[in-house]
Amino acid sequence: MSAHDMPTPDTAPATATGPTTDALATAAAPVASVRGLTVSLRRQGVRSPVLRGIDLDIAPGEILGLVGESGSGKSVLAMTMLGLVPRSARPRITGTVHTAGTDMLHGSAAQLRAVRRTRLGVIFQDPMTSLNPTIRVGRQITEVTGDKGEAITLLGAVRVPEPAKRMRSFPHELSGGLRQRVMAAIALAGRPRLIVADEPTTALDVTVQAQLLTLLADLRDEFGCSVLFITHDLAVAAQITDRIAVLYQGRVAEIGRSAHLLRHPTHPYTAGLLGSRLSLSTPRGVALPTLPDDSVPVTERLRGCAYHTRCPLAVDRCATQQPPLEQVEDTGGQRACWRDSGAVSDVHDAVVPAGGLAAHAEPLGARAADPPGVAIEVRGLTCQFHTRSGFGPRHTVHALQGVDLDVRAGEALSVVGESGSGKSTLLRVIAGLTRPTGGSAVLRGTAQMVFQDAGSSLTPWLTVGDLLRERLRIAKVPPAAATGRVDTVLAAMGLPSSVLSVRPGELSGGQRQRVALARAVVVPPTVLLCDEPTSALDASLAASVLNLIREMRRELAMTVVFVTHDLAVARLMGDRIAVMAHGRLVEEGDAQDIVTAPADPRTRALLDAVPRIDGPADRPEATR
Amino acid sequence: MTGMTVPRRRFSLSAGEKFLPADRIVNWALVGVLVLTTLVAVFASVLAPDNPIQPVGDLNLPPLSPHHLLGTDNLGRDLLSRTLIGLRASWFSALAVVVIGLLSGGLLGVVAGAFGGWVDGLLMRFTDLFLALPGALVAIAVNAALGPGLIHTLIGVSVVWWPYYARIIRAEVRGLAGRPHVEAARLAGVGRLRLIRRHILPGVVPTAVVTASLDIGNVVVLLAGLSFLGLGQSAPAPELGADVQNTLYLLLEQWWIPIIPALTVMLLSLIANLGGDALRNLLEGDR
Numbered sequence: 001m002s003a004h005d006m007p008t009p010d011t012a013p014a015t016a017t018g019p020t021t022d023a024l025a026t027a028a029a030p031v032a033s034v035r036g037l038t039v040s041l042r043r044q045g046v047r048s049p050v051l052r053g054i055d056l057d058i059a060p061g062e063i064l065g066l067v068g069e070s071g072s073g074k075s076v077l078a079m080t081m082l083g084l085v086p087r088s089a090r091p092r093i094t095g096t097v098h099t100a101g102t103d104m105l106h107g108s109a110a111q112l113r114a115v116r117r118t119r120l121g122v123i124f125q126d127p128m129t130s131l132n133p134t135i136r137v138g139r140q141i142t143e144v145t146g147d148k149g150e151a152i153t154l155l156g157a158v159r160v161p162e163p164a165k166r167m168r169s170f171p172h173e174l175s176g177g178l179r180q181r182v183m184a185a186i187a188l189a190g191r192p193r194l195i196v197a198d199e200p201t202t203a204l205d206v207t208v209q210a211q212l213l214t215l216l217a218d219l220r221d222e223f224g225c226s227v228l229f230i231t232h233d234l235a236v237a238a239q240i241t242d243r244i245a246v247l248y249q250g251r252v253a254e255i256g257r258s259a260h261l262l263r264h265p266t267h268p269y270t271a272g273l274l275g276s277r278l279s280l281s282t283p284r285g286v287a288l289p290t291l292p293d294d295s296v297p298v299t300e301r302l303r304g305c306a307y308h309t310r311c312p313l314a315v316d317r318c319a320t321q322q323p324p325l326e327q328v329e330d331t332g333g334q335r336a337c338w339r340d341s342g343a344v345s346d347v348h349d350a351v352v353p354a355g356g357l358a359a360h361a362e363p364l365g366a367r368a369a370d371p372p373g374v375a376i377e378v379r380g381l382t383c384q385f386h387t388r389s390g391f392g393p394r395h396t397v398h399a400l401q402g403v404d405l406d407v408r409a410g411e412a413l414s415v416v417g418e419s420g421s422g423k424s425t426l427l428r429v430i431a432g433l434t435r436p437t438g439g440s441a442v443l444r445g446t447a448q449m450v451f452q453d454a455g456s457s458l459t460p461w462l463t464v465g466d467l468l469r470e471r472l473r474i475a476k477v478p479p480a481a482a483t484g485r486v487d488t489v490l491a492a493m494g495l496p497s498s499v500l501s502v503r504p505g506e507l508s509g510g511q512r513q514r515v516a517l518a519r520a521v522v523v524p525p526t527v528l529l530c531d532e533p534t535s536a537l538d539a540s541l542a543a544s545v546l547n548l549i550r551e552m553r554r555e556l557a558m559t560v561v562f563v564t565h566d567l568a569v570a571r572l573m574g575d576r577i578a579v580m581a582h583g584r585l586v587e588e589g590d591a592q593d594i595v596t597a598p599a600d601p602r603t604r605a606l607l608d609a610v611p612r613i614d615g616p617a618d619r620p621e622a623t624r
Numbered sequence: 625m626t627g628m629t630v631p632r633r634r635f636s637l638s639a640g641e642k643f644l645p646a647d648r649i650v651n652w653a654l655v656g657v658l659v660l661t662t663l664v665a666v667f668a669s670v671l672a673p674d675n676p677i678q679p680v681g682d683l684n685l686p687p688l689s690p691h692h693l694l695g696t697d698n699l700g701r702d703l704l705s706r707t708l709i710g711l712r713a714s715w716f717s718a719l720a721v722v723v724i725g726l727l728s729g730g731l732l733g734v735v736a737g738a739f740g741g742w743v744d745g746l747l748m749r750f751t752d753l754f755l756a757l758p759g760a761l762v763a764i765a766v767n768a769a770l771g772p773g774l775i776h777t778l779i780g781v782s783v784v785w786w787p788y789y790a791r792i793i794r795a796e797v798r799g800l801a802g803r804p805h806v807e808a809a810r811l812a813g814v815g816r817l818r819l820i821r822r823h824i825l826p827g828v829v830p831t832a833v834v835t836a837s838l839d840i841g842n843v844v845v846l847l848a849g850l851s852f853l854g855l856g857q858s859a860p861a862p863e864l865g866a867d868v869q870n871t872l873y874l875l876l877e878q879w880w881i882p883i884i885p886a887l888t889v890m891l892l893s894l895i896a897n898l899g900g901d902a903l904r905n906l907l908e909g910d911r
Contacts, residue, residue, distance in 0.1 A: 433811070448811060456803060457805050457808045458805055458808070460827070462822065470812065470814065470822070474812065474813040474814060475813070
């Protein structure tokens with residue numbers, strides 16, 4: 001079945017203002033054009049295909065979102081477009097890439113440098129590593145502009161307050177958001193035609209993220225440059241992009257106008273991504289929707305459609321023939337799928353819950369009899385750190401400034417706040433990993449912790465079996481019972497018993513977090529402390545880990561303290577939510593109440609900044 | 625949630641990889657040379673064709689002479705035999721210094737790093753004290769006090785060699801102790817000794833092994849230098865540094881007699897350095 005005899009699932013939604021970007025793409029020459037691009041890289045001695053035939057255009061003045069899970073090849077695509085594929089990876093590239101009128105694959109080094117200097121701008125995820133820490137930001141901008149006045153103007157343009165004063169700052173003296181603005185100023189310095197932004201907001205707090213997204217959209221309007229915006233989060237892409245390209249395993253699964261694609265996905269993968277996204281209206285009492293696990297080795301995936309092993313709609317043909325990227329006539333988008341888009345939208349509607357914030361508000365994990373009493377009692381807790389930079393004066397960081405908190409036995413409490421709010425310090429003090437400066441934190445029972453980065457929380461040279469058995473040995477579980485315990489916990493985590501003989505480094509990110517969780521609960525603790533356990537995972541993996549934590553809590557009757565920066569996750573994981581800011585508890589209450597009726601302005605700010613997928617519907621269409 | 629696969633070990637040769645990349649082959653080969661050198665040293669007396677101390681042929685035979693592959697020296701002793709036995713002394717001396725340094729410095733470093741606080745402060749100031757001693761001078765002083773001899777030189781060098789290891793290993797232990805996996809193990813209730821043994825020490829081993837193997841070359845050169853100055857084994861015993869010194873005046877007529885032991889010292893140092901580098905590449909690649 002090809003694209004033109006598909007049913008038409010929707011009536012063109014954007015009759016809005018001005019010509020669409022698609023019209024523009026045909027009218028003006030694209031800023032960047034990629035044709036038949038394949039890239040294979042050698043990593044740790046093994047060559048693997050990273051991009052497997054990409055066709056893509058970026059129109060002048062357009063913001064194109066590039067969305068996909070980690071490993072989908074989105075960063076490599078960006079690097080290829082910048083002519084910056086690291087040579088150490090021994091890239092093998094076929095196809096053509098033209099960026100700003102230059103052949104990025106065959107141009108001379110001098111040509112590429114010239115294009116990057118004058119026509120292209122880049123904003124990376126971590127501004128701390130992409131800015132030179134030893135040079136004042138003013139000089140770093142002036143290096144590109146060649147003129148100090150111009151540099152100050154640019155800093156003003158990226159809304160850095162007191163730009164003339166900030167010129168003399170070093171990168172480490174600026175906040176993450178300001179640093180990213182400086183990066184934007186440098187990117188803009190050559191009056192580029194294309195800015196490549198690779199996960200520019202991932203390391204930022206939600207409120208800062210919202211500001212930076214607005215800034216990027218404004219800069220596009222002021223400077224007329226195109227933006228290639230790479231992100232793993234569809235909702236972030238929804239905020240500012242005109243079009244979205246969804247990448248899966250090195251191929252474009254679907255590409256189309258954002259407003260349309262997000263509401264009417266035509267590829268099952270996009271539908272699955274949208275379905276597994278956690279929002280403030282995700283039902284609380286039921287298991288979170290997830291994509292099926294990625295269970296097939298890379299080599300197997302290269303036959304047919306890369307998604308067919310996870311696809312609920314897969315037919316025989318999907319396993320043998322690779323679907324081409326074809327035009328969807330009535331929307332101007334393109335999709336690579338053998339099934340018709342009507343079938344996809346049925347799946348989408350089935351997975352994505354309808355209803356507003358108030359729906360599905362039932363508390364989770366309502367068990368008949370919670371043990372009475374208080375599991376964690378925090379009184380007047382303060383915690384200070386001393387830092388000193390270079391020969392400068394000593395700074396005192398007040399991580400916690402008088403926190404009072406009770407967690408009842410069996411209760412789940414989510415602690416929310418921006419980075420630096422003290423939420424992680426609170427958890428570490430409760431766990432006994434950090435000594436408080438004043439006050440007390442009493443924990444009744446035993447506690448285990450799940451860390452943000454599962455990989456680094458598992459001893460790299462011990463096998464999973466060693467790690468689990470060590471825990472059982474300490475708890476004096478007799479060896480005969482231990483084996484059964486290990487099997488049970490692995491089964492509960494959905495891990496095969498073959499992981500026992502494997503070291504953490506050989507597992508995928510999702511598997512690692514499951515192993516970390518398995519270690520935490522193999523001897524059931526009374527309190528489970530979670531420090532952003534899913535913030536490093538792709539949406540679907542995160543949802544499956546959250547499901548596991550909720551199941552474990554229910555089965556083992558644990559008290560849970562769940563630290564997160566994401567209010568949507570906090571609402572799903574906690575009976576109650578505590579909001580922290582600047583080392584203090586600013587609001588505390590029933591999870592649903594906090595989300596529907598926040599009392600504190602800081603809670604409201606956090607809530608407003610949560611990126612929402614329904615954003616583009618309310619947002620006026622981009623007029624260029 | 626079923627059917628999840630676990631990737632096989634990435635670096636085992638059996639994991640379906642058809643070939644080893646070229647740089648890994650080179651690295652393994654260099655480590656192989658390191659092992660081979662040690663084997664040559666172990667079997668030196670078997671490999672040596674003649675008695676290294678007794679004259680066995682004509683004087684001053686050039687290299688490639690029949691029965692004497694590297695020729696003979698000015699006293700008619702077989703140079704290949706002398707070189708092999710001298711190599712054994714150099715190599716084992718260097719290994720001894722490095723191993724002693726690694727064990728004593730390592731123990732101190734681990735204790736200081738793992739316990740921290742005043743224990744750390746005390747042990748590290750003690751280490752600094754020894755770090756301030758000049759290596760060659762201490763060796764000379766020990767020889768002057770206890771009489772000349774290889775053992776005394778080794779004592780002198782060992783005394784000043786361990787502090788480097790203590791510092792490196794302490795830093796490594798401190799770094800590892802702050803890692804989440806150690807915190808996780810602490811929360812899991814792992815006791816202090818077991819924490820050090822199971823969750824910290826294995827992480828220190830690669831750094832220690834690489835540092836030590838890179839160091840062997842330095843010690844070989846230092847010991848040869850001291851032996852050149854007469855601080856080695858006493859006269860008839862073959863020793864590379866001393867042999868160079870004793871026959872240096874022949875450099876213009878029978879050049880091979882001083883050059884062969886000198887080149888051997890250079891070769892040993894080179895092998896140790898290249899092998900150490902290769903070892904580091906292999907260990908870091910596996911991380």
